[in-house]
Amino acid sequence: AQSVAQPEDQVNVAEGNPLTVKCTYSVSGNPYLFWYVQYPNRGLQFLLKYITGDNLVKGSYGFEAEFNKSQTSFHLKKPSALVSDSALYFCAVRDNLYNNNDMRFGAGTRLTVKP
Amino acid sequence: GAGVSQSPRYKVAKRGQDVALRCDPISGHVSLFWYQQALGQGPEFLTYFQNEAQLDKSGLPSDRFFAERPEGSVSTLKIQRTQQEDSAVYLCASSLGEGGWSNEKLFFGSGTQLSVL
Numbered sequence: 101a102q103s104v105a106q107p108e109d110q111v112n113v114a115e116g117n118p119l120t121v122k123c124t125y126s127v128s129g130n131p132y133l134f135w136y137v138q139y140p141n142r143g144l145q146f147l148l149k150y151i152t153g154d155n156l157v158k159g160s161y162g163f164e165a166e167f168n169k170s171q172t173s174f175h176l177k178k179p180s181a182l183v184s185d186s187a188l189y190f191c192a193v194r195d196n197l198y199n200n201n202d203m204r205f206g207a208g209t210r211l212t213v214k215p
Numbered sequence: 216g217a218g219v220s221q222s223p224r225y226k227v228a229k230r231g232q233d234v235a236l237r238c239d240p241i242s243g244h245v246s247l248f249w250y251q252q253a254l255g256q257g258p259e260f261l262t263y264f265q266n267e268a269q270l271d272k273s274g275l276p277s278d279r280f281f282a283e284r285p286e287g288s289v290s291t292l293k294i295q296r297t298q299q300e301d302s303a304v305y306l307c308a309s310s311l312g313e314g315g316w317s318n319e320k321l322f323f324g325s326g327t328q329l330s331v332l
Contacts, residue, residue, distance in 0.1 A: 132318045143219065143306065143323035144258070151318045190257050196318070201248070201271040203321070205257030 102127045102195045106206035113181045114214055121176040121209045123191030133174040134192040134203070135165055144190060150174060161185070181213045217241075219324035221307050227330045228297045236292045236327045238307030245313055247290050248321065249282055250306040258306055264290060265313055297331045304328045 104125045113119045125131055132151055136144040148159025155167045165176045174191060191206045220239040228234050240247050245266055250258035251274075260274040266287035275282070279297075284290040294301055308321035 134320065136321075136323075141325065143325045144308075144321075145323070146320035149318065149320060192257075194318070201263035202260045202274065203248075204260070205250075207255070207257045 102131070102193050102202070102204045104191050104193045104204050104206040106189075106191055106209045108209050109207075110210045110212070112212045112214065115183050116180050119178050119181040119185070119211065119213070121189050121191075121211060123174045123176065123206060124172050125174060125191070125193040126172065127193060127195040128197070130196045131174075132194040132196050133165075133167060134194075135159065135163070135174075135176050136190045136192060136205075138188040138190065138208070147176070147189075181211075183213050183215055186211055186213045219307055219309055219322050221305075221324035221327050223327060224325065225328050225330075227332065230298060230331055232297050233293065233295045234297055234329065236294075236305050236329070238290045238292070238324060240288065240290070240307070240309030241311075241322055242288075244309035244311050244322070246310045246319075247284060248308045248310075249290070249292050250308065251276075252304040252306055252326070254303070261292070261305075294329075297329075299331050302329055302331045 134149045135147040138144045147163050148157050150157045150167045158164045163178050188208045190208050192203050194203045222237045247264040249261040252258045262282045263271040264284040279295045281293045304326040306326045307324045310319040
């Protein structure tokens with residue numbers, strides 16, 4: 101079985117400062133890890149994913165995430181936050197077992213970037 | 216179409232009514248997923264289709280929930296005898312390839328917000 105936890109319901113940062121949104125996971129096999137963002141009245145949009153290889157993954161809109169196997173974490177980061185980054189962020193994991201169609205999402209972290 | 220389209224955007228139902236929610240995935244996408252997102256929670260997996268075949272329905276919460284994708288494109292999620300606990304946003308997502316080994320990203324629709332009174 102797989103699960104994912106986002107320990108922070110809310111993250112507040114000032115524009116221009118670095119941001120981190122935390123995510124930890126649990127899987128039986130090896131993980132496929134994803135970050136999605138949800139703007140109001142919009143569907144979830146893909147930001148980035150980790151499948152294998154380099155632990156630092158770069159994605160859309162300047163976001164990146166670092167896969168840490170020993171800490172079972174996949175934190176989302178951005179060096180300099182923008183007000184337009186304010187949204188709801190979801191971490192998701194799929195165990196890379198065949199026929200595993202269940203992508204598990206965290207409860208989400210609301211990011212607010214203040215001018 | 217350009218993206219995944221869901222209709223209606225909002226649905227209000229009286230308890231006990233049947234509802235049908237439609238999903239029009241991106242043209243050519245093989246895999247289609249339905250998720251349920253309760254208020255303040257992340258999406259929860261309901262069911263998965265590969266073309267017209269429903270390969271996984273392990274997330275459907277009861278036998279009142281039924282999904283179909285008869286021609287491998289448009290899908291309908293039907294909820295019979297709706298109850299208040301069915302109130303949620305129902306999200307549809309599609310991806311290009313097969314779900315079995317897929318590590319592909321999902322393309323989500325905007326969802327249908329169901330309110331059962």
